[in-house]
Amino acid sequence: MSRARIRLASAVLLSALAIGTVPAHASAGRQAPAASGSASVSASASDRADGRQNHRRYGAETIRQIPLQGAVNLRDLGGYSTYTGGRVRQGLVYRSDALGKLTEADITTVSGLGLTKVVDFRIPMEVQYDGADRLPSGLTPTSRAVSDLGLYGTLVAAISSGDPVKQEQMLGGGRAEAYMRDIYRTFVTSPENRAQFAATLRDIAAGGQGPLLYHCTSGKDRTGWMSYVLLRALGVPEGSAARDYLASNTYRGAYDAKVREGLKLSGRMQNPDLLIPLQEVRQDYLDAATAQLAADYGSFYGYLTQGLGLDLRVLADLQKKLVR
Template sequence: MSRVRIRLVTAVLAAALAVGAPSAVAYAAPAARQQARHLQSAETIRQIPLQGAVNVRDLGGYRTYTGGRVRQGLVYRSDALSKLTAADITTVAALGLTKVVDFRIPMELQYDGADRLPAGLAPTSRPISDLGLYGTLVGAIATGDPVKQEQMLGGGRAEAYMRDIYRTFVTGPENRAQFAATVREIADAGQGPVLYHCTSGKDRTGWLSYVLLRSLAVPEGAAAEDYLASNTFRGAYDAQVRAGLKQSGRMQNPDLLIPLQEVRQDYLDAATAQIGADYGGFYGYLTEGLGLDLRTLAKLQAKLVR
């Protein structure tokens, strides 16, 4: 069997495993499962410590169903890089990045600023819709009115908003096209290390990371843990933001923002349920939704799994 055919078969098997194979962790007792997840996360999640960004990580290190491990040093996920210090830029330069993909929409760039990157590296703008979340958030804070803020974000409305956003990662043709273009670039054997990011590095970035890991046959539980880890990396920073808003008088109850600041399993579940409804499963989302052919999936495996 030719090497190309072997890779194609591997991709098919990996996708099937990513969809249907049971995780050993998933069948453990609750206490054991929690401990196993903690140990797995401690072993595999590698943060890149920076002063101007708090959620920068190497996506490598995870074990796969096929007995491999995702290579480190090839794919990075991040929050916005607009506040990097000179020392941060030196650290980022050492990663050897050849491409930075920015999923932020124009309004986010307007408020937060463009990425600060090493010389010779320019971001590729690939905006993915947030369903107006950023504008809603800015508008809610700008009112300074606790009644309006409660009306806009309270009573489960913020959580519902987030679930709607995640569904559009699956239903939105333009969103799917942006994610797919990034996956194809990552799969390209001639493409060096890639970093992709949004504002907080947790939703659009978190979803693509989840998709990538599952397409590489990383167990669903481990891919979900990588997604949920944003709460750990962003927790202290987000709490400072809420404290600052309360101290400034702009929000009486800044805890209204918590559902928007956090990642949650039910947000992820909203997207995966949409995958089931629209494509019958994860493999259908990869091939029909994102338009990734078997050769691309095989290239992804060959490049990113050792």
Template sequence: MPLPRHPLPGRALSRRALLSTAGAAGLLALAAPPALARPRSRPGTPTANAIRLIPLQGAVNVRDLGGHGTYDGRRVRYGLVHRGDHLGKLTDADVAVLGGLGLGRVIDFRIPLEVRYDGADRLPSGVLGVSRPVTDNGLYGQLLAAIGSRDPVRQEQMLGGGRAAAFMTEVYRTFVTSAANREQLGTTLRELAAPGAAPVLYHCTSGKDRTGWESWLLLTLLGVPERAATDDYLASNTFRAAYDARVREGLKQSGMMQDPDLIVPLQEVRQEYLDTALAEVRAGYGGLFRYVTEGLGLDLRTLAALRERLVG
């Protein structure tokens, strides 16, 4: 979930359960040859070894999506796909760092309200910025209203008692149920499969929910084991922890919130959030294969092209 700028700012479903019987053979042939039963890669290798954070002063969760091992002993190529939080507060030095990545385009999943609040991306010269909003189901506006009220009773009524976490699970459901969201996410994946395309960075505000779901999908389609793809998703908690703590402290010190811990469920990624989206995939499509092909519009040729381009 996106959070205002400072000072305002379980268990995963099994891969087998997510894949429909009809589509499993086609997807697994692309994602995990020759067999899931005897992966040649080392599933116990810590995911942290694969994650390459791009250190910036104005963003805290920008990283290369490469380095993860696949079921057939290969690795996702570094330097082609990057994920991140918003780029509206980058310093000149940060822009120079991004310039060294050779990016062709930066895809922004934020809605217009977020862009107005945090600012448009600062990008190197020659990099195309693409607005491709994925809805947050109105949560950003509700969060601003709760914090802006300065009313601890209203904030407790809106965010306490498990309500903040419940908001988040509803947002994750929309990644699957919203046709507009599916179109934006699917278009991005299709573009990543284009042969010879320049490196891409996609992001939302915090780089953890919309960006996290898209990244989990991409890694899974590339044949990265589910545990490693999930670890990459959960790693946002590590990279964002210090910054998010400063946001909460700023809210308390400024008198905006008496209990800033109310927003912790909005700042974090959690297994239960990811599980909610995956359960919605199963409920709506019967499995991951139908969600990807029918919901996101990726045909078998595109799935093969993704792997051909991004796995070495």
């Protein structure tokens, strides 16, 4: 195989590792169990399939996954209880991993969601190697790239090198975890990132806007932060919003383990466990963002109004539209 083809193959494999993980079509099982040792919340024995959704209970919450063949982390963000005794409406906001590998059957399923807008948080390099979204007729994704601080390029360099010493130097010794915390802080500190999240919240709040889906590559970091912010803005308790964030480990765990196994079998990585901090979501990463939020804006409300520039009308429209 030529060097160019090796680089391309490595980059394609990586399209799910940077702020999201390898193309979801390689996962055969869909409803992935939690990975051993991951920072996921525990699911109860009451998991069940119900029509087009798989319902999985986390304590008092029910998380509603839409099973697909070409994506593993598509979920309805509705169903959560709020401080005021309300409940987030279902069928209006969806969060997902990349949609570039959807099958025809998947597209039919997604069409049934009635989406009127899809927002893509991926950077251009991810779209180039992982593929543009495959969507129902009439839908075109809106690109709102959120920075990964160069993580995707770093991973391409590390894995395509095939050098275990270089890979350890780049990702080992806590460096991968530190990189992730830095990325989460930029969700708060970067004006460009804040503008992308704010624009999406305004879209969701808009009266004429129908069901909306947003996603990144794995649907866990950029998408996870967006979901955490939206749920808290709706008055969902912090603990519930954090459990929704951590649930990506449950849905992605088995698939991500297969990715690591494939990298080892291919000879690209002697120690693919170096990637685990990049594949998982962790409370520590979320805490880095919320600590930055408190430092910069004093409170979550300050972040919404000063950091994201949302006025009281937008916040009220979110409540009116999404909470019953």
